Amino acid sequence: MSSDLLELTAAQAAGRIAAGELSAAALFAFYRERAAADRAGGEDGLNCFTWVAEGAAADAPAGSLGGVPLAVKDLFCTRGVPSQSGSRILEGYEPPYTATAVERLREAGAPLLAKTNQDEFAMGSSNENSAYGPVRNPWDRSRVPGGSSGGSAAAVAAGLAPWALGTDTGGSIRQPAALCGIVGLKPTYGSVSRYGMIAFASSLDQAGPLTRDVRDAALMLAQMVGQDSCDATSLQFPGEIGVPSAERLDGVRLGVPAELSGEGIEAGVKEAFDRSLEQAAALGAELLDVSLPHAPHALSAYYVLAPAECSSNLARFDGVRYGIRAEGAADLLDMYTRTRHDGFGPEVKRRIMLGTYALSSGYYDAYYGRAQRVRTKIAEDFAAAFEQVDFILTPTAPTVAFALGEKTGDPLAMYLNDYCTVPMSLAGIPAISIPCGLSGGLPVGLQLAGAAFSENKLLDAAHALERALAFDGSPAHV
Amino acid sequence: MSEQGGELEAVIGLEIHIQLATATKMFCSCALSFGDPPNTHTCPVCLGLPGSLPVANARAVHFGLMIGLALGSELAPRSIFHRKNYFYPDLPKGYQISQYDEPLCRGGHLGEVRIHRVHLEEDAAKLTHLGASGRIHGSDASIVDFNRGGTPLAEIVTEPDLRSAEQAGEWLKLLRTTMRRLGVSDVNMEEGSLRCDANISLRAAGSEQLGVKTELKNMNSFRFIERGIRAEIARQQKLIAGGGTVTQETLHFDPASGAITSLRSKEEAHD
Numbered sequence: 116m117s118s119d120l121l122e123l124t125a126a127q128a129a130g131r132i133a134a135g136e137l138s139a140a141a142l143f144a145f146y147r148e149r150a151a152a153d154r155a156g157g158e159d160g161l162n163c164f165t166w167v168a169e170g171a172a173a174d175a176p177a178g179s180l181g182g183v184p185l186a187v188k189d190l191f192c193t194r195g196v197p198s199q200s201g202s203r204i205l206e207g208y209e210p211p212y213t214a215t216a217v218e219r220l221r222e223a224g225a226p227l228l229a230k231t232n233q234d235e236f237a238m239g240s241s242n243e244n245s246a247y248g249p250v251r252n253p254w255d256r257s258r259v260p261g262g263s264s265g266g267s268a269a270a271v272a273a274g275l276a277p278w279a280l281g282t283d284t285g286g287s288i289r290q291p292a293a294l295c296g297i298v299g300l301k302p303t304y305g306s307v308s309r310y311g312m313i314a315f316a317s318s319l320d321q322a323g324p325l326t327r328d329v330r331d332a333a334l335m336l337a338q339m340v341g342q343d344s345c346d347a348t349s350l351q352f353p354g355e356i357g358v359p360s361a362e363r364l365d366g367v368r369l370g371v372p373a374e375l376s377g378e379g380i381e382a383g384v385k386e387a388f389d390r391s392l393e394q395a396a397a398l399g400a401e402l403l404d405v406s407l408p409h410a411p412h413a414l415s416a417y418y419v420l421a422p423a424e425c426s427s428n429l430a431r432f433d434g435v436r437y438g439i440r441a442e443g444a445a446d447l448l449d450m451y452t453r454t455r456h457d458g459f460g461p462e463v464k465r466r467i468m469l470g471t472y473a474l475s476s477g478y479y480d481a482y483y484g485r486a487q488r489v490r491t492k493i494a495e496d497f498a499a500a501f502e503q504v505d506f507i508l509t510p511t512a513p514t515v516a517f518a519l520g521e522k523t524g525d526p527l528a529m530y531l532n533d534y535c536t537v538p539m540s541l542a543g544i545p546a547i548s549i550p551c552g553l554s555g556g557l558p559v560g561l562q563l564a565g566a567a568f569s570e571n572k573l574l575d576a577a578h579a580l581e582r583a584l585a586f587d588g589s590p591a592h593v
Numbered sequence: 594m595s596e597q598g599g600e601l602e603a604v605i606g607l608e609i610h611i612q613l614a615t616a617t618k619m620f621c622s623c624a625l626s627f628g629d630p631p632n633t634h635t636c637p638v639c640l641g642l643p644g645s646l647p648v649a650n651a652r653a654v655h656f657g658l659m660i661g662l663a664l665g666s667e668l669a670p671r672s673i674f675h676r677k678n679y680f681y682p683d684l685p686k687g688y689q690i691s692q693y694d695e696p697l698c699r700g701g702h703l704g705e706v707r708i709h710r711v712h713l714e715e716d717a718a719k720l721t722h723l724g725a726s727g728r729i730h731g732s733d734a735s736i737v738d739f740n741r742g743g744t745p746l747a748e749i750v751t752e753p754d755l756r757s758a759e760q761a762g763e764w765l766k767l768l769r770t771t772m773r774r775l776g777v778s779d780v781n782m783e784e785g786s787l788r789c790d791a792n793i794s795l796r797a798a799g800s801e802q803l804g805v806k807t808e809l810k811n812m813n814s815f816r817f818i819e820r821g822i823r824a825e826i827a828r829q830q831k832l833i834a835g836g837g838t839v840t841q842e843t844l845h846f847d848p849a850s851g852a853i854t855s856l857r858s859k860e861e862a863h864d
């Protein structure tokens with residue numbers, strides 16, 4: 116029974132529950148035990164979770180998701196459950212309300228199984244910036260799972276959760292999905308409410324699914340999208356998210372931008388990417404060269420914009436109302452300084468300092484204003500490319516999973532992980548990563564990006580490729 | 594007039610904060626209140642809890658536009674909110690949502706006085722400092738009441754067109770009547786729904802140049818406003834007559850003693 120349950124995708128499990136062949140309670144208990152074992156495992160576990168449900172699901176309303184339990188990234192506020200955004204400054208913080216995306220999924224029948232580990236405030240590409248310890252990659256425990264949604268990705272890859280909710284600001288769903296050999300989707304900016312997501316960079320943050328296959332991603336996304344009166348930047352998604360079923364790519368035009376698929380891409384990743392292109396052609400797709408001339412500047416613009424926004428968004432963590440407060444301060448300023456000194460980790464402090472500098476009087480236009488103009492150019496590049504092609508294909512990450520500790524001393528090397536994913540974030544367009552093969556025994560991700568609100572077509576194309584690529588998603592150790 | 598002190602004339606501009614008479618706060622659905630038990634009108638948004646987001650109150654925007662129409666302002670076709678970042682315990686997000694370079698209304702006039710701009714923002718929470726000092730420095734403890742936090746405010750900024758304390762008082766009464774007739778605010782100074790700061794400088798009568806100004810903060814009655822402006826004009830005249838120069842600073846008028854004191858920089862930062 117157990118190994119049988121592990122084989123099921125979320126959609127298959129929901130189907131069995133609906134058919135009366137499986138009880139939702141049994142499925143929840145099965146995953147709860149696996150997650151709890153990982154959490155109790157200490158060094159032997161993967162450290163995917165910051166909290167695991169203690170008993171049966173509080174309630175699992177019947178819905179189209181049929182009771183399939185959900186792992187949720189720590190930064191989503193969940194009422195009465197620790198929501199710490201991977202930071203010590205929010206240690207033990209239990210919000211009085213639940214994020215809209217989590218609430219919608221719960222109402223659709225996905226009860227909360229666990230909260231997943233992440234880089235602090237979603238700042239990182241390796242999950243090594245968590246105050247709750249690094250997450251290990253189930254494909255190789257000495258390697259990182261990617262980040263910042265590293266706990267969500269590793270949990271799904273290791274079969275510790277059927278599926279998980281993450282967030283993506285510059286690649287934080289897609290890159291860990293790639294490094295863990297699963298599917299990760301960043302939807303169009305504004306299609307999923309950000310209410311209740313502890314903000315990193317408000318103009319970029321988007322919630323999205325991390326799943327075993329493309330169909331599961333569509334199933335979860337269908338229940339998340341939609342306007343929310345609590346998020347003024349949320350939009351009514353045009354139409355419903357359907358179940359992807361395409362098996363061919365006849366007539367589909369796929370663009371390959373030289374800027375994001377050549378220089379800096381590891382040989383093994385490049386080989387897997389090229390094989391994927393051959394598969395796409397075999398499915399009937401037309402492959403075209405496209406140019407995104409400003410894409411090489413995306414990372415520079417991103418590392419002005421995202422820190423600028425975070426420096427303002429993280430100002431509220433001042434020790435006055437919630438989270439930790441430093442004891443023994445001499446006065447108000449001393450209390451602020453000590454609380455933030457003790458509560459934030461080094462990467463968060465680095466970005467707050469960068470952002471505060473970029474926004475400071477006299478520098479605003481030279482840094483923030485200029486980065487915004489680069490962002491507009493990048494969005495225009497994509498718009499021009501989508502006149503010629505339906506989707507853009509790139510490797511998701513330039514490398515496979517790297518060793519724990521390998522890049523922690525070199526922030527710039529770490530930032531390069533997001534080289535291929537940041538341009539789509541700046542343009543606000545949807546992008547999905549699907550596993551497309553192995554390099555040295557480690558998964559490689561293929562990224563497909565489409566125009567805003569093209570999720571249905573994007574999921575269909577990803578589905579066809581997924582079928583043809585036939586990636587074996589079981590890490591050797593599970 | 595005494596404050597014209599012979600060859601010097603006073604140049605005065607006002608910044609008026611008007612609490613809008615909406616049912617709910619600027620960016621959340623908590624009810625506005627006055628005198629209710631502390632922290633009984635709060636929610637994740639006006640407490641600045643992690644993950645919460647602001648949604649602008651449509652009625653407050655409507656009231657802001659009505660003010661602009663009444664003052665003959667140009668209404669912005671596109672207006673945006675900005676964050677004014679500073680740390681203070683009455684500001685739960687670490688920034689105030691206000692407007693900067695694209696305010697709701699620009700220009701206009703009321704009577705002889707030209708309007709510079711009208712913009713919308715949210716009020717801070719109410720701080721009470723326990724202990725003898727009555728200020729945050731040296732207090733035993735400070736307690737925060739978030740009922741007021743997030744109250745919608747319209748800030749009306751005039752051009753420096755006023756020339757005396759009396760004229761400023763008269764004009765402010767005209768503004769109060771106008772706002773009351775519009776029905777956008779209670780404009781009650783005792784309850785803080787009308788608050789006024791004054792920018793004051795002196796210059797040679799007839800000159801087009803502006804002198805160095807000081808800002809007199811938060812005067813909470815019409816009588817205090819006139820007395821405060823008069824006192825500050827007298828202070829500047831005395832300073833200049835003694836061969837000194839006015840330095841740009843933010844000042845507090847104490848109506849009990851009639852004294853004018855400089856606000857410390859940390860408190861000044863929060864205006």
